[in-house]
Amino acid sequence: MGFNLDQTTTPNLLVAILVMLLASGCVPLKSKQESFPRMYGSEKPKSIVVVPAINKSTAADASDYLNVTVTKPFADSGYYVIPISVVADIFRDEGIVDGAQIKGLPPKTFLDTFGADAVLFITINSWDKNFYVISSNVTVDMEYLLLSTHTSEVLWSYQGRLVVQPSQSSTSGNPLADVIANAIAAAITAALTRYIDVAGQVHSQVLVTMPFGEYHPKSGKDGELKVVAEKKQSAAVEE
Amino acid sequence: MCIGLGLLWSGLAGCSTVSPAGYYWGKYSETLYPLVSDRSEENLKKHAAELQRIVEVSKEKNLKVPPGIYAELGYTFQRLGDQEETNRQYALEIQTYPESRVFLERLMAIRASPDKAANLSPEGNQ
Numbered sequence: 001m002g003f004n005l006d007q008t009t010t011p012n013l014l015v016a017i018l019v020m021l022l023a024s025g026c027v028p029l030k031s032k033q034e035s036f037p038r039m040y041g042s043e044k045p046k047s048i049v050v051v052p053a054i055n056k057s058t059a060a061d062a063s064d065y066l067n068v069t070v071t072k073p074f075a076d077s078g079y080y081v082i083p084i085s086v087v088a089d090i091f092r093d094e095g096i097v098d099g100a101q102i103k104g105l106p107p108k109t110f111l112d113t114f115g116a117d118a119v120l121f122i123t124i125n126s127w128d129k130n131f132y133v134i135s136s137n138v139t140v141d142m143e144y145l146l147l148s149t150h151t152s153e154v155l156w157s158y159q160g161r162l163v164v165q166p167s168q169s170s171t172s173g174n175p176l177a178d179v180i181a182n183a184i185a186a187a188i189t190a191a192l193t194r195y196i197d198v199a200g201q202v203h204s205q206v207l208v209t210m211p212f213g214e215y216h217p218k219s220g221k222d223g224e225l226k227v228v229a230e231k232k233q234s235a236a237v238e239e
Numbered sequence: 240m241c242i243g244l245g246l247l248w249s250g251l252a253g254c255s256t257v258s259p260a261g262y263y264w265g266k267y268s269e270t271l272y273p274l275v276s277d278r279s280e281e282n283l284k285k286h287a288a289e290l291q292r293i294v295e296v297s298k299e300k301n302l303k304v305p306p307g308i309y310a311e312l313g314y315t316f317q318r319l320g321d322q323e324e325t326n327r328q329y330a331l332e333i334q335t336y337p338e339s340r341v342f343l344e345r346l347m348a349i350r351a352s353p354d355k356a357a358n359l360s361p362e363g364n365q
Contacts, residue, residue, distance in 0.1 A: 047338040068271040075306045076260040080338050083307040085271060086314050086346070115341025196268045215306075216260050 030230050032211050033223030036156045039211040040223055043148050045117035045155060046214055047080040049110050052088050054099035057127035062140075063099075065199035066122060073203040074120070078216025082114050099123075111149035118155055121145045131198060138164045138198050144206055156210055160229070164201045166194055262305035265293045280319070287315040306336055310343060317346070 033040050050070050053063040067088070071081045090113070096102055103121050110119040125141035139161060146156040209228045212219045257263050270289040273282045290312040297304045313328030329343045 049342075064272065064275045068268045068275065071307060072258065072262075072264050072267060072305075076258040076262060078260055080306045080336050082339070082342050083311040083314070085274065086311060113342075113345065115338065117338075192269060192272060196272065200268065 027229040029226040030228045031224050031226045032209065032228060035209070035228040036211055038148070038153060038155050040220065043151060043153065043155060044211075044214075045079065045146075045148065047082065047114075047116045048074060048118045048120050048146070049082045049087055049114045049116035050074070050084050050120045050122070051102045052084065052091070052099045053122040053124055054103065055124045055127075057124045057140075059124075059127040059129070059131055061195075062124050062127040062131065062199070065195050066124065066202065069196055069200040070120075070122070070203055073200065073207050075215075077207055077210055078213030078219050080213075080215070082116055087114070107147045107149045107152045109149075116149055118146050119149055121147070131195065134166075134194070136166075138166065140164065140202055142202060142206060146210075158206045158209060162202055162205050164198050164205070166201075167197050257300065257302065261302055263293060263297050263300060263302055264305060265289055265296065267293065267305075267308075283315055283318060287312060287319075290315065304331075304335060307332070307339075309335060310339055310346075313343075314346060 038044070050067075053066045053070075055063040067084050071084060075081045091097070091102060099121070107119055110116050121144070123143040123145075125143060126139075127141075128137075128139040130136045131138045141161045142158065144156075144158040145154065147153065148155050212222050266289055270282075270286040274286055290308055293308050294304050294312070297308075309328045309332035313325045313332065316322075316324040316328060326347070329347060332339050333343055
């Protein structure tokens, strides 16, 4: 079947690859299948449960922004993603609020509790203070680890620094308007939109190396794509 | 499934609000975020309204409803105490995404409570 995907996927993909290349210098790139062979075999997950992000940075709310934006890009990559808001509630009611506590659980727990084939852990190592400054780039250091709940093996991982360029902010451009009382709500909304945009872009950039899941038209056809920086990959697996 | 996606894609070229996998997400993250810090009924209802809008727009555009939307909508109704609507939404999620069954059966076993943010206590559940 001739899926007409390129129009929608190519610009994002190219920008993300470009950013990776710039960030990593001339690191040789490996193919997706070479880097994550389990994602192309019998262990390929269909459903993923995402654990609320572990935040080691000084930006206290960065994890919240990552949590509310994680479902969309992973689902768009072709996976069934269990709603993180519900997952967080279930853990909270069992007295677990810290993602680090959850990381200590055996991966099989997530198969028994959620029926998920894989569990995703996200760790924020650092999160640029520029996050709160309108229209400046944001540099972050992230770790993503996807484990099989059937075998506990690492299915996919990412570790490294990313630079995100926020989309144009939707503020009025009139500084005077921003001090008027009834513009405050609009300013808050604009800030929220921007933070959500940045967090979403972090996920999207990381996902460039992730093999597509079953619900994506390119599932199983992306193994040869050379998009994984060797250095980062080995570092992530050691973890 | 493949045929479904194929049909889906044929109708999508040039539509910027639809994601690469063929989903419409509306303002999902924007209405979910306020719930993280303030799990009030007002925020819950706003998010539920957006989830419902995502379902409606997806249907208008002949798209598959994104993963988890029916489930989250059902969970919201559960927290608001509407058991009938909860069951209806969970059934829709399982029908659309059969891999959600284990998770939703667990949720269905949990007693609903309108006033508590999330009554997923062990006694309601085991």
